[in-house]
Amino acid sequence: MTAMTTNVQGQLEIGGVSTGELTAAYGTPLMVYDEDMIRRNARAFRESFIESGLEFQVAYASKAFMCKEMVRLAEEENLSLDVVSGGELYTALEAGFPAGRIHFHGNNKSEEELVMALEAGIGCFVVDSFLELELLHELAKEREQQVNILLRVTPGVEAHTHDYIMTGQDDSKFGFGISTGQADRAMQIALCKPHYNVLGIHSHIGSQIFELDGFQQAITVLSDFLQSVRLECEVTLPVLNIGGGFGVRYTEEDKPLPISEYVKAITDCVKESFGENGYPLPEVWVEPGRSIVAEAGTTLYKVGSKKIIPDVRTYVSVDGGMTDNLRPALYGAKYHAVLANRPNEECTELVSIAGKCCESGDMLIWDLKLPPVNFGDTLAVFSTGAYGYSMANNYNRIPRPAVVFVKDGESRVVIERETYADLVRLDR
Incomplete structure (x- = not known):
């Protein structure tokens, strides 16, 4: 607090x-x-990643709290920005946030939202469905644009949190399931689309997470998935986005870990899992929101x-x-x-x-x-x-x-x- x-x-x-x-x-x-606490939390993420030696991006999850001044603060702290709607994207652009550092999420982006994001030249779309996979590419083709995308996948990991804020399990409205084969099918489709530059994959297992094992299990599954893509499709994808969900203290019952411990556990597991597969270490992206502004x-x-x-x-x-x-x-x-x-x-x-x-x-x-x-x-x-x-x-x-x-x-x-x-x- x-x-x-x-x-x-x-x-x-x-x-x-x-x-x-x-x-x-x-x-x-x-x-x-x-304000000082917001900035300290943002810097704690960046400094911990710098210590890991891995390439990284820290994107503020603007759904946690957004206004133009918060967007400007995120830019000053060298964060990227995660948006999930046309309204959040509009706010970011109105605040002058660099479009190339904006990532666009959402399980049901409208055509109007996709066009708005394409015209702004945002840095990355996190594609969440087969419909979006086709629609976004058609819109990019019409505009003769190359588009960076991540595929959102569900690793089948259930975080220890409230049912309403669990998102990594197979039964979720978000993403392509790895265990169901949908993620593999979506990846094969995406890699064949000439106007897509597939950067990698995205996963988010839930929110208000206090334990490290969920992140570690997810990273192992994601590493194995990227390795299978590498072997089957002969492509090495450079980005692993493991989302956010880092716990915070609301009451004395809550026992969150320091930000540095979350980051160390994640980066150590990335090094171990990808190292075991002989896969080049990816650039790691995270999307903290609550852990930056809640307390x-x-x-x-x-x-x-x-x-x-x-x-x-x-x-x-x-x-x-x-x-x-x-x-x-x-x-x-x-x-x-x-x-x-x-x-x-x-x-x-x-x-x-x-x-x-x-x-x-x-x-x-x-x-x-x-x-x-x-x-x-x-x-x-x-x-x-x-x-x-x-x-x-x-x-x-x-x-x-x-x-x-x-x-x-x-x-x-x-x-x-x-x-x-x-x-x-x-x-x-």
């Missing part, structure tokens, strides 16, 4: 700015990012009503909820929080944090120990930097919150708070 200190007034600070100052200036709910984000809420049900539960309601953090309702994600205006007081109450939406399932945290909670207190929920704002919605016609970056005692808005006028702007 983001590094915080308490100032002389007894308030939490983020990036040298007090949470009281932040809420006074920008209101609540407010999503606050520690750098904190959401600040204003406490509203409090409902005490004797011998049952105490509900404390805040002025946000599933509209700015859908993860608890979507798949039971857990978070930790404190009272930002009184973080050092003894925690004597067991409460549950409720959102303001008209849904019984709009609960942010169950069974949280806090000091006695009063109307107007500020609740700080930690590690909300990934899949919070990017999943934000306008259910109950609630405007989405503002987002600010803080650094060295200064704060700046990177996404303005939505207004009621914004909510009806497209209505007719």
Whole structure:
């Protein structure tokens, strides 16, 4: 979770700015990012790969959190960029991100999205289906373009994570299965397409992964697959993209490894597996998103009503909820929080944090120990930097919150708070 200190007034600070100052200036709910932490995490990936001696690319998975300022930060930290929709691609291009460092994912890219990406001259398409394999090539042929592609394959590895965020098993909407023979068939088709430059393969086994064995198993399967392609098709493909999914700490129960340990395990396994096959060491690509931004984000809420049900539960309601953090309702994600205006007081109450939406399932945290909670207190929920704002919605016609970056005692808005006028702007 983001590094915080308490100032002389007894308030939490983020990036040298007090949470009281932040809420006074920008209101609540407010999503606050520690810019230094984002940059440290990005650099940790790059520095660990440099130490490995392998060629590499680190692409920020923009689905975790994206806005133009985040894109500019990724460019400044020498990251590539992973996008999964026309909207993410548009944002990247509007922010001036170099198109040649953009990778385009997605299991159902539309023709319009593919044309947009071709016209922008992006660096790589991650092809996810037989339909896309044909459609993208026809569009490239019409434009007389050579297109770099990776084939997304499923290695049949099930990561130890929530069912909704497992993607590497055979039964997945993503990619070509290796064990089913679909990956081999797709590779043979792709290699025969004159407007394709097949760089290699892509795999992503899931998200919020704390153990190394899933990555290691996947790399062994992928290495063997590339070796079989080499022997059957007489081609050596230079890129292995093993995706992301590196775990982060949401609560004290979570025990993620340091970024350097994830990278070392991956690169060591690549060296061993490819070395055993006598295959030239590939350029390794990874796509961290959550592990770069999650713990750098904190959401600040204003406490509203409090409902005490004797011998049952105490509900404390805040002025946000599933509209700015859908993860608890979507798949039971857990978070930790404190009272930002009184973080050092003894925690004597067991409460549950409720959102303001008209849904019984709009609960942010169950069974949280806090000091006695009063109307107007500020609740700080930690590690909300990934899949919070990017999943934000306008259910109950609630405007989405503002987002600010803080650094060295200064704060700046990177996404303005939505207004009621914004909510009806497209209505007719």
